[in-house]
Each structure stands twice: as C-alpha cells, then as structure tokens.
Amino acid sequence: MRLTASSKWIGRKWRPRLATVVVAILILVMALPLVGLFFFRLYENQLIRQTEAELIAQGAAIAAIYAQDVRDAGIPTEKLGAPMPRASADASRSVDPDPPYRPIEPQLDLASDTVLPTRPAAMPAIIDPAFAAIGARLSGILDATQQTTLAGFRLLDPTGVVIAGRGEVGQSLGGVEEVREALAGRYASALRLRIPDQPAPPLYSVSRGTKVRVFVALPVAVAGQVAGVVYVSRTPNNIVKHLYGERGKVTLAAIAILGGTLLIGLVFLRTVSRPIYALIDRTQRIAAGDRQAIKPLDHHGTYEMAELSAAFLDMAEKLQARSDSIQTFATHVSHELKSPLTAIQGAAELLRDSGSAMDEAERRRFSNNIVTDAGRLNLLVRRLLDLARAENLAPSGESTSIGAVLALLPVDNRLAVRLEAGGEIGLRISAENAAIVLANLIDNSARHGATQVLVTAANTAGKATILVSDDGAGISPSNRARIFEPFFTTRRDSGGTGMGLGIVLALLKAHDGMIRPVDSERGTRFEIILPTA
Template identity: 55%
Template sequence: MSDGRPHTPGKWRPSLALIIGLVLATVLALPLVGLFFFRFYENQLIQRTEAELIGQSAVLAAVAAQMAGEAPELPLGAERPRAPPGRAPDEPYDPIEPRLDLAQGPILGRRPDALPSAKPADPAFLEIGRRLGPILVQAQASTLAGFRILDPRGVVIAGREEVGLSLAHVPEVAAALRGEVRSVLRTRISRHPPPPVYSVSRGTSVRVFTAMPIVVGDRLAGVVYASRTPSNVVKQLYEERGKLALAAAAILAVTALIGLLFSRFVTHPVHQLIRRTAEIGRGDRSAIKPLERHGTREFAQLSESFLAMAASLQERSDYLRTFAAHVSHELKSPLTAIRGAAELMLDAAPGSMTEEERRRFLGNILADAGRLAALVNRLRELARADNPPIEGETNLGAAAAALRTAQPGLAIRLDGDPALRLPLSEENAGIVLGHLADNAARHGAGTLTLSARRDAAGLALLVRDDGGGIAPGNRARIFDTFFTTRREEGGTGMGLAIVRSLVERHGGTIALDEETGDGAAFRIRLP
C-alpha cells in the first residue's frame, strides 16, 4: 500500500564502499603493474642477451671443433658425457634455453682477473686461436660481445690481451671444463659512469657471461667464453615509444574512467541532494521526489530517507497548521460564550436580573468551562496518542474485562479466543476500545461485540455495536479532528482521531466497515 511518499526504485546499485575499494585497488595496482612490467621487460632483455650469446657461442664452438678435428695430434681434454640427464642418447637435438632471472637469480661479483698459467698452452691450440682471432674481432664489432677461446685446461688461446692467461678458476669456466653449459650474471664495471636516467634500470649494472664447451667426438677440446652487457631498458623503451604512447593513453583513459565513476556515483548525487535540500528549504513541495540519479546504494538510501523525512515534516507542518486552526476555533466558541455571559452578569444593574436568569448564565458558563476542560483532556490524549509507548501487549479477554468496568451500561461480547494476544499494551488497548465503546454508548448502542482473529498479515479486530450507526454523509469525515455531530451535548470530535493516531503509531490501520447493517463497525489491522 502506498503512503504517498517518494520511493527509490529497488534496483541493484554498487555500495559506496565498493566504489572506493575498487578505485583504491586500481590506484594501488597501477604502480605495481608498471613495476612488474618494467622488471619483466628488463628480464626479457637479459634472457634475450643470454640466448644471443648461446647462439653465437654455439657457432664458434662448432667452428673451433672443426678446426680441432683437423689436427689429429691435438691433446684433447676429459671425456664429455654423450647425453645430458633426461635426453635419449640418439636424440639429434640438444636445445639450450636461457635460464637467467634478474629478479630471483644471483648476481655474482665482477669477473675474476685472469691468472698466469702453470703450463703454457699447446702450440696446436695456439694455432687454432690465431686462426679464430680475426673472426672474434669481427663478431665483436657487430654483436658488441666479448669472446674468449680457452683450451681444455682453461688457458686463453684467443681473446686479445688475455692470451696465455688462465681462466680455469672462474666458476662458469670450471663448469664448462666439466662439459656443462653455464650462464651467470655478474656485476658490470664500466669505465664511464652511466647517465643518471639509466640508473632506473638494474640491468645496466650487470653483464651476462656464458661458457660453452667445445667438443670433438666425446672429448673436450676447449671452451667458448662470451660476455655482453644487455640492452638498456630506457633505450629499448625509447625505441618502443609508440607502444608507450598507447600505454600512456590507456592510463589516461583509466584515470578518466575513475573520475567519471566518482562523478557518476558520488559527486553528482551529492550535488543533486544539495540542490534538492535548498529547494525544499525554500518551500518548493515539487522537490519532494526521487533523485534523477542515485549513484551508490548508500546515496539511494540517504536520499529516500531524506525525502521521506521532508515529506513527513511537510505533512506534519500541514497537520499542525490545520490543527491549530481547528483548536483556535474550538476554544474560541466556549471562551466567547463564557466572556459574553460574564459581561452580562457584570453589567446587569442590581435587581435587574432574576435568580433564574443568573442561574442560567452560570449554568452556561459551567457548561462551556466543562467543554473547555474536555477539549484540553482530549488534546492531551491526542498528544499521547501521537507518541505512545508501543511496548507491551495484552489479551482479548483482559481488554474486554477492562472495557466492562469502564462501560457498565454496555454489554461486551467476545467472538474469538479470550487468550488471543493483542499487540497493544493494556493502557493503549483501553484507550482504543474505550473511545469506540463511548461512541457506541452515546449513539444508543446496548451491545458491543469484539471479534478477533490472527492471520499471516497480523491481527484483525472487528469492533461492532448495535446503535444508531453513522449517516452516509458523515462516514468520510468521522476520523477528522474536531468533527462531531454532538457538539451541543459536549462532544469534542477528537475520539476517533485519537484512536486512528494510536493505531497508526503501532503500525496498524483502522477503517469504517461499509457493510455494517445496523449500528457501526470498525476494522482494525495490527501487524
């Protein structure tokens, strides 16, 4: 049932906490994602450099192995296993994958210096080194990689100023002399300090080293020892500036989306509510309606609560304005009569007023004073009915017993279980039923019947009397404050208004039963 107040459509809306949480999570994720991307990209450069060195070393190792195979008198080194663990002996392919990881792998110190060899290299190996020297120089000019060719004892046979010195004590070289392929990251010592912008990259301070054995048949014929500094991240990013521009555009789009979300779900509803508050404050009743856009669930609830409060205050203001006009009118009539009678008695000359006239004037004054007292009492009861204590309950039998005591001239009948619980305190039940019984007695009723039953919607209570009933022309106004057909008999017209106010404060409704037959009947629904 609609109460005439604005209601927000009950569709799903995100909560304000959810919106703020998503925004904060996005803001937190952006730098983390950027850092992850930066580290991932830098690691890719490291592995790409490692893969290039492995490929170049494999080619040089094949060339050196061919040269060594042409010299039968060459003293080869230890026997190398035919197949690594996990690979079939007859498998023709032996791929070497890059394994360096800048984020998790160790970074060793700078490469140890070459040491003098205890025994000079064999002349046959030196001849191979002499023949490979120009090839290494040309390869370094194109690839920027440094190459060293070592004999089976780790002595450099090709590699510029280190020829004749030993690198057998270097861990990766020692592993290659055992027949393993080994790659490591080492700290790079540059002759020139890097530009400040390069300092954002960890990769610029490292150098990739690979050591690959040279194998002739099943025996070790030496090692290709290669190294190179990875490509700089900043340089690579500059070369990929088009893609970076797209990434920047994506970040700007995300930022704009965040701003749009805040505007859509937070800022706009707040401004709407501020404007609506100002309009209602200026007395614009048309402003008491749902907002065009609520945004989050909290703003929808806030706006609905605010508009409901505004509508309630507006109704209360109208009620108080009308009520004040009625009260002033109801009080004015008896006060005017009292004042007129008092002035007549005061202005009458001695002996000009008979005792009968004097008593009639005094009787009128007392009757009007009684009416004023009744009005004041009813006003006090109405005030209590507007804000009653709604705790407590009673049963139908106890309410009927109290009614019999209060209305001894009226027969009270029960149609229902006397133990049925009424969701009204004993005092509030007495007020509701007392006013209905008083109206029935004043309209000539001799019997009042209480019928009660409970269903899924709550309690249904029917109060029926066998009096004169209510004229059809008055039925629409019986709950109006100060409406009465017994004004000359002292009626205040506030009894049914008090009953309705009290029932509604308990969340219920009261209505006149249209199919009453003789007498009047009221249907009360209580949750």
C-alpha cells in the first residue's frame, strides 16, 4: 500500500472529518431542547407549577366561602383550631398590621422535591354537627366545581375530619403530612404517586408527571384561628398530551430550530469548511510542482482563514524561490568548479603522458597551471563556506561602531580608506561581521581601479545609514542589477569569484540590514542600512 506524504506525517490513526464533527455538533444543538424537555423536566416541571397555581386559586375561592359560612353559623372560637401564624392571620380583624395581600406562590419542584407515596387512607372519626351542616351546604358547590376543573376537593374541619367531599365524609385525614401543616395554619403542598404498583403507560413513560398527583392544603382562617382546611388535588397535564394540544406552535418551533441549524451549517460550510478544503487542494497541487497554484484562494470565509492562506502562500513562494535559488546556485557551483578541475585534469594528464619528451619550461608551466587552478578551487570552496555561514548566521546581539570596525581592517596598500563622519554611531552587528562587510567592499573597489574609499555614516530614526564610496571605474548600467548574484564577476581573470557582494548581502540580511548601489558622479557608491545599538 503506497502512503502519501500527508499520511506519513499524520499516521494511519482514524480521525473524524470536519464535516462529520460539524454535523454531530448541529445534531446535538437540535437535540438540546429535547434534552431539556425530557431529561431536565423543564417543561414538565412548569406544568406541575401551573397545576399547583390553579389548585391554589380554586382552593382560595372555596376557603373564602367556607370562612363566611363559619362566621354566619356563629361557631364559637373554642371549637376552632390552632391560632394562625402572624403572617397568615384573618384579614377581617379590625387591627391588621399585615399587608392586605398575601399571595401564595407555587412551591413544588420535580428536581428537588421528593415524590411521596400515595395518600394514606382516611381514618374513622366523629364529625361535629355544626361543621357537618356547613359541609352539607357546600357539597353542591364542590361537586359543580370538580366537574369543570377535574380537581378533587375535600373540605376538612379544624380537627382534620372530612365534612364535604366524595366518599370520605366523616373520616379523618389529620394524619396526612400536608394536612397537618395546614391544620397548624401553614400552607402546604406535596407530590404523591398517583397509582400504586402500576407501571406508567409506555407512550408516557418518559414523563414523570403522569405518575404523580399534586396535593394542596390551604388553611381557612376565621378570627385568627384555623377554622378548617381546603384539601385539593389533581393530576398535572401530561407533557405529550399538552404538546399535542400545542402541536401547531411546536411544529413552528421545530421548523425554526431546523432552519436555524441548517443556516448555521451553511454559514460554517462557506466560512470554514470550504476554504479549508480549498487550501488542502492548493497544498497538494503545490506539492506536485504546480506553480500556478501559488495564488490567493477564491473565497477565504473568515479573517483567520485569510491570514492562514496568506501565510501559507507566502511560505510556498519563499520555498519555491529558495528551491530555484538552490538549483541556480548548484548550477553555478558546478560550472565554477568544473573549469579549474578540467584544467587540472588536462595538465596532469599531459605531465603523465609526455614523460621525458617535455622540456623543463613546459613542465613548469603545466605545474604552475595546476597550482593556480587548485588555488582557485581552494578559494571557491572557502568563499562557499563563508557564504553558507553568512546565510545561516544567527545575530549574536553584539554591537560596534564604524570607527572600531575600520581599526580592525588590515592596511591595504592598494588604496586609502578615510572615515568622514559618524564613526561613533553604534551598529547592532558584531565588529567581526562588520569588518567582513567593509573588507569585501574595499577589496571590490581595489579590484576596479579605485585609489581611495570614503565612509560616511548618519543616524536616522533608529537606523544607521552608511555610504561607502570609491573613485574607481564604477558599475555599468547593464551589470547593476546582477552584482549581488553569486559567481557574477567581471574580474574572473584576476582571481575574482563573484561571491564577495553575495556574502555582504547575506551578512546584512542576517542583522536586519540591507545594501543597495546608489547613483554617484564618479566611481561606485553603496548605501548600507543597519539597526543602531
């Protein structure tokens, strides 16, 4: 099995595609409402709160009617129950420090409240005739209300005995937890199992609400005492049934969620996925040698993708230029080395084959040719090493001045070097590397007939500008654009290698500097720019 370059680097381990990850995320986003609906019971809990609020409202109306009947019956206070807590005292008193409104908020919560067992059965008890008469008068009201609201009503006297309500009149519910709280004057509610030992229907098994019943116990206050309890219960609306009743709105919500999810997927596809795949394709084409692929993408999508694409294409251009440079450099090197090697080989073969037939003058001439060409090879190799070091040089952080650099240079008998200005300006380059730069420029001037070199420096906005001028033959317009090319020289016969200016350029680039030829009335002038220390 042939492995591509990409598979070699990333390995054969399975990894999901970007489209797969995006689809999975979008499906999860669409599922979040259902997760909240069925697992966190947010909507179901709201139905229970709604049921409790409705029972409170119905119970409060019945409690007001019952309290009025107790007052009208003139039942003495000793037959009433426990005193009401201060916050729940009867509002009919002449002096009432409490506020006029005392709303009861729903309290039940599926997430935190314990679902109690089914309600305990009522116990036999003795009913007070006075309360029994009130219960008999209110039974018709409770039955009519239950037919409409489907809630179960039980009206209890101050001892917890049922005085109105189907099937349990004359029996006590005082032992029920929420009823005990109400008999003490405090509102109470509870969640209880609706049907014992019976599994929920399969269709509704996801909804806990179908298995519970909401119980609400409201104390009835008369003259600051508990006159009885309105005990109301009802099964909350089933979540599936409720959603079916709201199917039109649910359908619109589902369409909105699906449409929003598809829109998110489309935006992600256009802004992230498509540019990534286009960049992958462009990478593969560039790796295959397609130079036409080194161009900006048609669609970037996002700022970060545009930056990534620009950085990648810039890297590809630099690598391509580097590859071309290496190829050209290799061609030049092979050409430069081939000429002296051929000459050495030819001279050596002549010396070997001629034997004693060659006179001493000829033998010396061929020997000198061998030595000269070997010396040229040695010089080329050394200059190649110097160029390689310059191109891979890491700045040392050292600094120097032009005056100190000129002091390091050996005296050149061929021409005079004079510093005109700026000798004290600090340069962010080591003295050794700066000396190599100036030495190559001075040697170049001497080879082109110069008798003096003038050096001038100035500091401008954190940059040192150095002008190196001579009075030599100058650079012809046709050669001006090629002087920094490796191996380009017009003095090959006199030992020039054409690598001096290439070494200068590489050293300056390594120190964030630059060099360029500038116009001059006479000779050659180079402008060097370097960061100041």
